[in-house]
Amino acid sequence: MLGYYGYAEFGRDGAGSLFFPLVWLGLALVAGPLFGVAGRWWRRGRDARRRVAGLGAFAGLWGMEGLLYAVDLHHIPEAYTCLALFVLIPxxxxxxxxxxxxxxxxxxxxxxxxxxxxxxxxHMVGA
Structure with a gap:
């Protein structure tokens, strides 16, 4: 993220608003620990519910990305790739x-x- 926005700022005449870098940073701070726990539950969980939840969370991430690419961004090849991962992971x-x-x-x-x-x-904040 730092590299992407650094390049946009210094290599492409400015990244613009700090809104999206702060959004992605906030999401990373939340998602990182959540997916760490999900991975541990899937890999080492003795309880079947935790294994299912951990694996479902990882696959669900790709499902959300597929929806984002298909519905909001209209990037169909990327949507198909994400949705294929969504199905294949479980x-x-x-x-x-x-x-x-x-x-x-x-x-x-x-x-x-x-x-x-x-x-x-x-969408509600108009981004």
Whole structure:
């Protein structure tokens, strides 16, 4: 992020507003620890619910990105890539068929929640 906005500021005549760098920094400070916990739950969780939630959170991230690219940005190739990851992550990383189905359901829920929590507020502030 620092490199991207640094290049935009110094290499392309200014990045403009500090709004988006601060938004992405805030999201990183929240998402980093959350995905750290989700990864630990998926990898080392003894409880099936935690494994499903951890895997669903990771896949749901790609579902939210796919929605963002398809609905808001109209970048269809990127949307297909993200949505493919959204589907493949639970299919390839879950331990059994039941966990695959539950992780896919959790991923759908997490994708919709993340879209509502991140993208919708950005639209409301006019960004």
């Amino acid at each position: 299919l390839l990383m879950a331990r059994d068929h039941k966990e695959r189905a539950l992780a896919m359901g959790a991923a759908v829920a997490f994708a919709l929640i993340a879209y509502a929590a991140v993208v919708v507020p950005l």
